[in-house]
Amino acid sequence: MWRHVWLIAANGLRRSVRDRSILIQAIAAPILIALVVGAAFGSGFSLNVTVGIRDADGSDISRQIAQGLTGAGGDGIAFSAVDTDPEAALDSGAYDAVIVLPRGLSDSVLSGQPAQLDVVGEATDPLAQSVAESVAAGVAANLQTARVTAVAASAVGVPDPGAAIQRAVTAPPPLTVEQGEVTGTFSVMAYFAPGVAMLFLFFIIGNGARSIIEERREGTLPRILAAPVSAGSVLLGKTVGVLIVGVVSMTLVWLVTWLGFGAYWGDPIGVFLVIVAAVVAIAGISLLITGLARTENQADALTTIVALLFAVAGGTFFYGASGVLSNLRLFTPN
Incomplete structure (x- = not known):
């Protein structure tokens, strides 16, 4: 057989x-x-996003936020200060999205009132807009810390609420996340x-x-x-x-x-x-x-x-x- x-x-x-x-x-x-x-x-996935920071408030708090962001960045993400209108900055092609620190931001934080950040992006580039929104959400979390500190300082009668806010915002986080990169998998x-x-x-x-x-x-x-x-x-x-x-x-x-x-x-x-x-x-x-x-x-x-x-x-x-x-x-x- x-x-x-x-x-x-x-x-x-x-x-x-x-x-x-x-x-x-x-x-x-x-x-x-x-x-x-x-x-x-x-070639895999390549991220190349440039986010502009428009400081329309011009206060000490907004300048610290803008300086902190423009000095940050990482692989594929860059931050740069924007001196023109956000829409004009996008039209120039130099920026993929713009985070706007609006007027009255510092007053809202110091008074304990809600503060708002604006993100301007192109509808044809949702990835860049998502990156900018994530960064803005991180900034908003720090502003929320400052807001809570301002309310608490006023409630207990702290003589210098601004200094308390500065300490709260600049204090190192109690928990840090260590990032690692996995390659070749x-x-x-x-x-x-x-x-x-x-x-x-x-x-x-x-x-x-x-x-x-x-x-x-x-x-x-x-x-x-x-x-x-x-x-x-x-x-x-x-x-x-x-x-x-x-x-x-x-x-x-x-x-x-x-x-x-x-x-x-x-x-x-x-x-x-x-x-x-x-x-x-x-x-x-x-x-x-x-x-x-x-x-x-x-x-x-x-x-x-x-x-x-x-x-x-x-x-x-x-x-x-x-x-x-x-x-x-x-x-x-x-």
């Missing part, structure tokens, strides 16, 4: 090697598409290359599985079954051939992206076991589709639909998902 199985599998492999379309789908296409995606997103190529390879794997394995329909149409299958070979040996031989093609395809894509482009998929033994498991799963799905289809065109259409549905649900075309989609992808081979 196994002799017949391996002969049928070897025959299927020879046909696959001679078929250029299978070689393109198995190796070239997944790597090329992963390269295109990597070129499009490989995500590779676009390592994410998209396996997903794209899995997509093409449906078509590769589907071609092998559909050869049963083709041989039945051409009359080859009845002649094979007329020989001293059981139907189970024929099916098993076709399946083994399909599995070998799928494992070789995924393994080559893995090796090329890993050794050639530095895309680390994980522990080699674990990766290979996952590849084998994924190929077996897709082979089972393809054989099921072949059993349900009456013609090659029906099998092609069903394979395309199922492959695209699994690709979308499994996150092949996009990164990150939440809710139902994040749970649904756990049930896909992608």
